[in-house]
Amino acid sequence: MLETSARLLRLLGLLQAHRDWSGTALAERLRVSPRTVRRDVDKLRLLGYPINATGGVGGGYQLAAGATLPPLLLDDEEAIAVAVGLRTAAASGVTGIAETSVRALAKLDQVLPSRLRHKVGTLGAAVVTTPTLGPTADPAVLTAVAAAIRDHLRVRFDYKGAVRDVEPYRLVHNGPRWYLVAWDTERADWRTFRVDRLTPRVPTGPRFTPRPLPADDLARYLSLGVTTSPYRWQAVLVMHAPVGEVADEVPPSIGVVEPIDGDTCTVRIGSDDLDQLAVWTAAFGFEFEVREPPELAAHLARLTGRLDRAARRSGQEPV
Numbered sequence: 292m293l294e295t296s297a298r299l300l301r302l303l304g305l306l307q308a309h310r311d312w313s314g315t316a317l318a319e320r321l322r323v324s325p326r327t328v329r330r331d332v333d334k335l336r337l338l339g340y341p342i343n344a345t346g347g348v349g350g351g352y353q354l355a356a357g358a359t360l361p362p363l364l365l366d367d368e369e370a371i372a373v374a375v376g377l378r379t380a381a382a383s384g385v386t387g388i389a390e391t392s393v394r395a396l397a398k399l400d401q402v403l404p405s406r407l408r409h410k411v412g413t414l415g416a417a418v419v420t421t422p423t424l425g426p427t428a429d430p431a432v433l434t435a436v437a438a439a440i441r442d443h444l445r446v447r448f449d450y451k452g453a454v455r456d457v458e459p460y461r462l463v464h465n466g467p468r469w470y471l472v473a474w475d476t477e478r479a480d481w482r483t484f485r486v487d488r489l490t491p492r493v494p495t496g497p498r499f500t501p502r503p504l505p506a507d508d509l510a511r512y513l514s515l516g517v518t519t520s521p522y523r524w525q526a527v528l529v530m531h532a533p534v535g536e537v538a539d540e541v542p543p544s545i546g547v548v549e550p551i552d553g554d555t556c557t558v559r560i561g562s563d564d565l566d567q568l569a570v571w572t573a574a575f576g577f578e579f580e581v582r583e584p585p586e587l588a589a590h591l592a593r594l595t596g597r598l599d600r601a602a603r604r605s606g607q608e609p610v
Contacts, residue, residue, distance in 0.1 A: 295331075298323070302331050304364050306342065306354040313351040328352075367407060374399060374411040379420050384467040384487075386427040426487040428469040435491050436471055437462060445476070445496030448489040455484070458499045462486070463513045466544050470513055474502060481505040483516050514547045515559060522561030526568055526587050530556050531578040540575050557582075565590045 298321055305312060305320060314325045321328065332342050332352060341355045365373065377399070380392040400408060439446045440459045447456050457473035464470075469486040506512035519525050530537045530548075534556040538548045546560035558575075562568045569591050572579060581588040 295334075299331055299334060300364060302328070303335060303340065303354075306335075306340075306352065307364055311351055311353050317352065370399070370403060370407055371411060374403075374407075375414065378411075378415050378418060384427050384464070384469055385433065386429050388427075388430065391430075425467065427467075428486040432486060432489065432491060433462065433469060436486065439495050443498050443501055445499055446473075447492040447496060448484075449492070450484055450489045454492070455482075455489075456496065457482070457484075458502070460501070460504060461509050463509055465510070465513055465517065466542075470517075472505075472509055472513065483513055511547060514543055518544065518546050519559050519561035523563045524565055524568055524584060524587065525561045526559070526572070526584065527582040528558045528560070528572060529580040529582060530558055530575070531580075532556070537575070537577060540577075545571070566594070569594050 301321060302317065305317060314328050317328045318325045321331075323331075332344065336342055343353045343355045345351060345353075374396060377392040377396040380388045400411070403411065436446065436459055438444075440461065443458075445456060446459055447454060449455075456476045457471075458476065459471055459473045461472045462469060463472060463483075471484045471486055471489070473482060473484065474480075475482040529551070531554065533553060534548055534550040537556050537558060541548050541558055541560070546558050548556055548558050550556045558579075560568065560571060562571070565587060568587055572581075572587075572591070581591065
């Protein structure tokens with residue numbers, strides 16, 4: 292039989308791993324009697340863990356949400372993952388998250404076993420995180436929007452001098468920015484909003500019935516909405532290079548890179564200026580073809596001729 296302290300940790304780990312457990316199932320896992328399980332549950336409650344119990348057929352135990360946060364039971368991989376996440380949170384685009392993460396990491400460091408503290412310390416000493424530049428999202432706004440998404444509640448907020456009424460569906464983190472994907476009730480269409488630019492109004496609106504999302508891959512949907520869709524010229528290029536190499540040169544804030552096969556990929560990119568598009572595509576440094584729009588291909592031909600003439604006047608032969 293396990294010692295009481297070890298058994299309590301084991302019981303807590305089981306309750307955290309699954310939402311519901313029958314008393315019999317817990318007793319079998321711990322190799323104790325159901326009576327011992329009941330006593331151990333009472334001891335965990337005294338330590339601050341809110342555990343619900345239901346009797347009768349189908350009854351059992353459930354770790355509930357509480358008013359205070361008791362210590363978490365983490366295995367080695369989970370503890371390292373939490374520590375790494377806290378160390379890299381400075382680049383998450385959330386206001387004040389870096390300072391909050393440092394405080395949380397200090398608390399975690401106090402309870403980590405020496406072997407894990409050494410691993411986390413080694414990683415932390417080697418990693419430098421670049422902080423987010425520019426506006427960041429308020430954590431209170433993120434929390435409020437996330438709660439509305441969970442509860443299917445409409446939200447109203449001030450955005451660029453106007454009041455918007457939306458059905459919120461997902462928060463998407465793209466580089467240094469947080470975006471809300473929502474159904475705009477006034478425009479009867481899907482819209483994306485930068486979270487750092489919106490100010491929620493209270494209270495929240497009525498409940499809504501969720502509708503199908505505009506795309507299965509919301510990350511791609513958002514990237515296209517940020518880099519391509521808003522612009523007059525929307526280019527589709529076939530790059531003659533592996534997708535990994537192209538992705539290194541085309542950041543998500545500029546375009547969307549998608550594989551075709553092992554040697555080629557597509558890049559979707561947008562701009563209101565054909566000169567800017569032409570310069571970008573040439574600067575990527577890969578052989579490419581223009582699929583769309585035809586105006587870009589014609590513009591590249593004119594630009595190529597202009598550059599060729601300039602090189603000849605400078606005494607340089609074309610390569």
